[in-house]
Amino acid sequence: MPNMYDSAYDLEKAIRESEEFKELQQAYEAVMSDSSAKKMFEEFRDTQIALQEKQMQGEEITEEEVEKARKIVELVQEHPGISGLMDKEQRLNIIINDISRIITKPLEELYGTTSENDQLN
Amino acid sequence: MPNMYDSAYDLEKAIRESEEFKELQQAYEAVMSDSSAKKMFEEFRDTQIALQEKQMQGEEITEEEVEKARKIVELVQEHPGISGLMDKEQRLNIIINDISRIITKPLEELYGTTSENDQLN
Ligand SMILES: [Ca+2]
Numbered sequence: 697m698p699n700m701y702d703s704a705y706d707l708e709k710a711i712r713e714s715e716e717f718k719e720l721q722q723a724y725e726a727v728m729s730d731s732s733a734k735k736m737f738e739e740f741r742d743t744q745i746a747l748q749e750k751q752m753q754g755e756e757i758t759e760e761e762v763e764k765a766r767k768i769v770e771l772v773q774e775h776p777g778i779s780g781l782m783d784k785e786q787r788l789n790i791i792i793n794d795i796s797r798i799i800t801k802p803l804e805e806l807y808g809t810t811s812e813n814d815q816l817n
Numbered sequence: 818m819p820n821m822y823d824s825a826y827d828l829e830k831a832i833r834e835s836e837e838f839k840e841l842q843q844a845y846e847a848v849m850s851d852s853s854a855k856k857m858f859e860e861f862r863d864t865q866i867a868l869q870e871k872q873m874q875g876e877e878i879t880e881e882e883v884e885k886a887r888k889i890v891e892l893v894q895e896h897p898g899i900s901g902l903m904d905k906e907q908r909l910n911i912i913i914n915d916i917s918r919i920i921t922k923p924l925e926e927l928y929g930t931t932s933e934n935d936q937l938n
């Protein structure tokens with residue numbers, strides 16, 4: 697049985713060499729090498745992060761900010777390079793979430809079974 | 818090259834069959850099968866969770882609550898079964914954190930490199 701670290705490095709290699717990661721990498725590099733696409737993508741990211749931070753801190757989001765966010769979302773969705781990049785990000789994120797669920801299963805079962813027992817006790 | 822899911826299941830198996838996980842499992846089951854240890858451990862957990870929730874919601878923590886938490890920490894630290902379980906939890910948590918860093922490295926490098934470039938641009 698290989699040890700946990702060997703298996704983790706094998707998984708890292710599988711991620712790095714996957715079609716999904718390579719396609720994300722290409723899409724990201726294509727956007728980053730096109731200065732107007734890069735600017736639009738970074739403005740979109742900055743707007744999303746700023747709104748999230750405001751929401752988390754319970755600050756009010758103005759109508760102007762909502763409108764600005766709506767417009768930039770519309771722009772990036774209509775940009776084939778950026779919308780393609782976002783699709784590829786989402787695709788890999790789903791896989792990474794699946795992987796995370798798979799590898800935390802032993803711990804979940806250990807504690808989860810006991811929670812079930814608690815309800816029966 | 819094995820695919821990402823195959824590698825993830827291999828890693829799950831490596832975790833499940835590791836000495837670290839088996840020892841945690843044994844320590845957990847020993848505590849859970851001793852009703853007074855189980856009660857103490859669960860009271861400790863409940864106290865920690867309640868305090869964390871209060872802190873996250875910005876609620877005030879009373880002197881009585883701090884004192885109660887201090888006492889239960891002292892009790893569990895002096896209980897060999899529970900303190901052993903907590904050591905084993907911490908040991909596996911460190912490994913799981915390492916694993917998480919290893920498998921998120923490809924994505925970190927993809928986005929991280931660009932952040933470095935941003936500073937140079
Ligand atoms: Ca239980």
Ligand SMILES: [Ca+2]
Pocket residue numbers: 728931932934935
């Ligand atoms: Ca950049």
